[in-house]
Each structure stands twice: as structure tokens, then as C-alpha cells.
Amino acid sequence: MAKQTVNIGTNQDDGTGDVLRDAFKKINENFDEIYTELGGTTFSGLSYSGTTIGTDTAGDSITLDVTGAGQIVLAGPVSVSETLAVTGNTSLTGTLDVDGNTTLDAVTISETLAVTGATTLTGALNGSSLSLSGAL
Secondary structure (H helix, E strand, C coil): CCCCCCCCCCCCCCCCCCCHHHHHHHHHHHHHHHHHHCCCCCCCCEEEECCEEEECCCCCCCCCCCCCCCCCCCCCCCCCCCCCCCCCCCCCCCCCCCCCCCCCCCCCCCCCCCCCCCCCCCCCCCCCCCCCCCCC
């Protein structure tokens, strides 16, 4: 439904605007559409402030879920200011810049991993079939 505007006429009480019943019907329909879009009459525990989406309750998580073969696509630069936990199959296309401590567990690289530039590893680098060429 497109937004409905209440016709208020050109002058007060000139008879050219919507009658009260029609005006409030439009208002109710507009609100119904907003409530439905934002998660229903009880809303969804989310809060919105400017360009930030948060939760109404401290400690709650926000889950983005798709059905079937759908994807969640983050277009443009993504900044993670806290811990990033990735579970399941993950595909990375492009550059991965890591600054800070990184822990990787059970990493499988099925194609070429190319690293350009200086790479510093502190601690053990272990693998059952590990092949390196050049300086590490």
C-alpha cells in the first residue's frame, strides 16, 4: 500500500477536506502498514536510532536468517568492532585484512591461498600437509 495523505482542505472547515471517518481510516491503515513492516504490534525487540539497529534488552542477539539458498550480503566495507565468530561454511572473495590477534581452528583451504606482503606469525603453524615456498 502506498502512503495515504489525509486531505485537510485549503482552509479550516471549508468542506474540501476528508471527513473525519475517512481521514482516520487512512491514518489507521498507514499505522497498520508501519507496524507490520517493523515486526507486528509488539514490535520485535529491536531499537532503531539513526543508522543503528540494536536490541531492546541487553545481552540479546540479532539474527539475520534467510530461507533456502538465500544469502546475507554485506555490500561495501564492513567494520567489526568486537569479536567476530564465524560458524559453518564461509566464502571469502577479495582481500582479508587482519589487524590484531586472530585464532583459527580447523581451517581448510581447498584452493590457492595467496598472501602478498609481509606476514608475521607468532606461535606454532601446524598442519598435516603443509607446503610453504619462499620466506615466512
